Amino acid sequence: MTKYIFITGGVVSSLGKGIIAASLGRLLRARGFSVINQKFDPYINVDPGTMSPFQHGEVFVTDDGAETDLDLGHYERFTDTSLGKYNNVTSGSVYQHVIKKERRGDYLGATVQVIPHITNEIKSRINGATKQFKPDFQLIEIGGTVGDIESLPFVEAIRQFKAEAGIGNAISIHCTLLPYLSTSGELKTKPSQHSVNVLRSYGIQPEILVCRTTRPIPKTEREKLALFCSVPKEAVIECRDMKSIYEVPLALETQNMAKVVLDMLRVEDRKADLKAWEQLVERIKNPKKTVKVAIAGKYTKLSDAYISVVESLKHAGYANDCAIDIKWINSEDCIDGKECKKLLSDVQAVVVPGGFGVRGIEGKLNVIKYARENNLPFLGLCLGMQCAVIEYARNVAGLKGANSAEFDEHAEYPVIDLMLEQKNVQGYGGTMRLGAYDCVLKKASKAYKAYGKEKISERHRHRYEVNNEYLQQIADAGLVFSGMSPDGMLAEVVELPKLDWFVACQFHPEFKSRPDKPHPLFKGLIDAAIKGK
Ligand code: GLN
Numbered sequence: 001m002t003k004y005i006f007i008t009g010g011v012v013s014s015l016g017k018g019i020i021a022a023s024l025g026r027l028l029r030a031r032g033f034s035v036i037n038q039k040f041d042p043y044i045n046v047d048p049g050t051m052s053p054f055q056h057g058e059v060f061v062t063d064d065g066a067e068t069d070l071d072l073g074h075y076e077r078f079t080d081t082s083l084g085k086y087n088n089v090t091s092g093s094v095y096q097h098v099i100k101k102e103r104r105g106d107y108l109g110a111t112v113q114v115i116p117h118i119t120n121e122i123k124s125r126i127n128g129a130t131k132q133f134k135p136d137f138q139l140i141e142i143g144g145t146v147g148d149i150e151s152l153p154f155v156e157a158i159r160q161f162k163a164e165a166g167i168g169n170a171i172s173i174h175c176t177l178l179p180y181l182s183t184s185g186e187l188k189t190k191p192s193q194h195s196v197n198v199l200r201s202y203g204i205q206p207e208i209l210v211c212r213t214t215r216p217i218p219k220t221e222r223e224k225l226a227l228f229c230s231v232p233k234e235a236v237i238e239c240r241d242m243k244s245i246y247e248v249p250l251a252l253e254t255q256n257m258a259k260v261v262l263d264m265l266r267v268e269d270r271k272a273d274l275k276a277w278e279q280l281v282e283r284i285k286n287p288k289k290t291v292k293v294a295i296a297g298k299y300t301k302l303s304d305a306y307i308s309v310v311e312s313l314k315h316a317g318y319a320n321d322c323a324i325d326i327k328w329i330n331s332e333d334c335i336d337g338k339e340c341k342k343l344l345s346d347v348q349a350v351v352v353p354g355g356f357g358v359r360g361i362e363g364k365l366n367v368i369k370y371a372r373e374n375n376l377p378f379l380g381l382c383l384g385m386q387c388a389v390i391e392y393a394r395n396v397a398g399l400k401g402a403n404s405a406e407f408d409e410h411a412e413y414p415v416i417d418l419m420l421e422q423k424n425v426q427g428y429g430g431t432m433r434l435g436a437y438d439c440v441l442k443k444a445s446k447a448y449k450a451y452g453k454e455k456i457s458e459r460h461r462h463r464y465e466v467n468n469e470y471l472q473q474i475a476d477a478g479l480v481f482s483g484m485s486p487d488g489m490l491a492e493v494v495e496l497p498k499l500d501w502f503v504a505c506q507f508h509p510e511f512k513s514r515p516d517k518p519h520p521l522f523k524g525l526i527d528a529a530i531k532g533k
Contacts, residue, residue, distance in 0.1 A: 002130045003265040004170035006158045007141040008206070010195025011177040015212050016248075018071035020175055020239060021141045022078035023249040027258035029079050030249075030277065031270040033136040037075035038129055039068070039088050040122070041143040042151040046092040050429045057304030061459045061511055062087070065435025071141065073308050077514055078249070086129040091150060094121045114153050122157035136267075146174070147198045159203040168266040174199055174206035174229075175239075178213040178221070187213060189225050196229040207264050208235040208257075215240070235260050244284045246515050249277060280318060280516050287323035291529045294347040296367045298360040300328040309353050309381065312513035316526035319518045324526070331363035340370035349377040349501070349529035352384030354461070354508060358407040365391045372502060377528035379521060380494075380504025382462055386416045388494060388504040389466055389474065397477035399470065406464050415474065417467040419490075425463075432463050437485065439492040439507070445482035446503055447493045450520035456483075458492075458507035465506065466491035501528035 005024070009017045018039070025035045041048070048056050049067030060073040066085035076083055098121050102112050130138055142158070144151045162170045176192035192211060199206060209231055211217060217225075217238045226233045237257050242248055252258070253274060262269045293313055299305035303326075310326060317324040327347055334340050344350060350371050352364050364384070368391045371378035380388045386404055393402035393415045401412025408414075425431045436457045441448040448454065466481075471491065475481055483493025483505065496502040501524055513519035518526075 001169070002135055003137050003267065004126070004161065004165060005137060005139045005261065005265075006162070006170065006172040007139065007175065008146050008155070008158075008172060008199060008204075009142075009144070009175045010146045010198065011191045013145050015175045015177060016239075016245075017141050017175050018074045019078075019245050019248055020173075020210055020252075021071075021139050022074040023252055024173075024257065024261065025075060025079040025081075025137075025139055026249040026277065027253055027272065027274075028137050028261075029081075030272040030274045031258065032273075033270075034081075034133070035079050035137045035139065036081060036083065036129060036133045036135045037072070037079065037087065038126070038138065038140045039071045039075075039143060040125075040140060040154045041069055041088065041090045042148065042154060043090055043143075044092045044095070044150075045090060046096055046429055047088065047090060053299045053305035054302055057302065058307045059461070060308065061434060061461045061508060063436040063457075063459060065430075067430065067434065067461070069143070070304060070307050071143075073311070073511065074245075076511075077311060078246075080514055080517075084132070086125065086132055089122070089125045091153070094118060094125070094153075097121055115156060118153045119157040119160060122154060123161050126157075126161060137265075146195060146202075152202070155199075155202045155204065162204070168264070171207040171261065171264050172204055173208040173210055175210045175212065178211045178217065180214055187215065187217060187221050189221050189228070192225060193228045205230060207231060208237060208260060210237045210239050210257075212239050212241075232260075235264075244281070246277075246284055247281050250274065250281055276516060283318050283321055286321070287317070288321040289530065289533075290323040290325050291317070291348045291526065291533060292325040292327055292346060293526075293529060294327045294329050294344060294350040294367075295353060296329040296331045296334065296350060296364060297353045298331055298355055300330050303328070306353050308508075308510035308513070309351060311515075312510040312519055312522040313351070313526065315513045315515050315518040316522040318515060319523060320526060320530055322526065322530060329367070331360035331367060334363035334366045336366060337370060340366050344370055344374075344376060347376070348533045349379070349525050351525070352378070352380045352387055352504075354382035354384065356383070356406075361387065361407055365394070369395060372496065372499065375499050375532075377501035377525050377532060378499075378504070379501070379525040381510065382460075382506060382508055385494060385504035385506050386464060386466075388502075389415055389479070389491075392477065392479045392494075393470065393474050396479070397470075397474045399473070402470075404464055413470060415467050415470045416464050418463060419465045422463045433460050435459055437507070439483045440486050441493065442480070442482045445480060445493075446495050446497060446501070446524065447482045447505075447521070450503075450524040452520075455486075458505070458509060459511045460507045462506060500532060501525050
């Protein structure tokens, strides 16, 4: 029988609830339990696929092609479990479904209301994920802060769900912040008390408190929190700021958080095997070298916009006892070769990540040209690959007017064009080529060597592709198309074999990297960067 753990947040947003939920997931996985995480987002968008990365950070893509919240990336990386479309639920998707049913006449004339229709739909999303995965534990995080108007239906659904599940089958964890007042030298508990009171006013008594803090919680404050918030003392968990997010599971384990959770859910504790994770954290904390890697994109002001790329680079570093120093480069600043030299001469590798729209494209092309001409290890992701093809077409294959139809509908040589199946697609949101597709790698290519196999599966999110009309001409000029879709119709990987590492892919490898299992293409990049240094 699945046991349920709900995670809410109070006092402020951005507490890192996602990391806490993911870390608890890791602790349960380390005990041999199966775990899935779910994220409930109270906004009205049906999914974050249409939201600006500046607003919402990265859109994380699952194997089954859902465009989801970036917290799903944390869940997958921490628990090493592949999630899917049931794992991210938004108010928009809940309302969309209920309204569709209403229009179909499913409610037989009833007045459709938040309670019970919306809350029932939310509960059915919880049960739907249980049915699909049949996990031992299901961890459900509610986005936003308790007290927000828009999260009320979710909080109410949790209240109902907990009551229906019965004691010992569902618990809730409330995450709060303990502010430190330097004038009095104290960590203050009052905002947490108030936040728990808000939660109680909705009928939910949290069983566990996780308190974000910059310093240790003194015994008296712990006791105060336990007393005022009605939780056992051992259920007041301290979560200090850490250098690396991957330290969080270990910090929670030293406070027996998983054991407290298991006791409350009436499950016998098991021995945790955290050895590999501890070794990982040792490596993270004691790097023997550092490489500097540039990310040349357009959402560089918000690092969350490329969070999986950043994590993947770090993972590849961990495997080499190497710290990664990221240099953010706004591709719009890369106006010519001279600027590129100035910006890139102190880095050992460069990544051109995915993106949409024409802004910053010429700069990305300049960056790629610089990498190609100076043998600077380069990895292109999705749009980054499309740019690598345009750059090669223009500057090597003699197709001067080469461009993507995304940026110039009337390009002289549209070497990147809308995919055939995209030509009649209308509307946005879930309409791109999304999710896992197979790709076949050419033997003896760099990509093949990195993966160590011919057939791979990777996640996609794009509308445009290499135009096959120009493929031969570009290949004749020396760009190797080393990965193709199994039917040979879509270019998936390109590379330049003579350079140390010049590889670009149409898919998003960053979604499948794990801290203890770096992705082969990122590993290849960082290996080359270290060697080059
Ligand atoms: N804009 C490009 C496309 O739609 C690339 C997308 C991406 O980088 N995710 O094909």
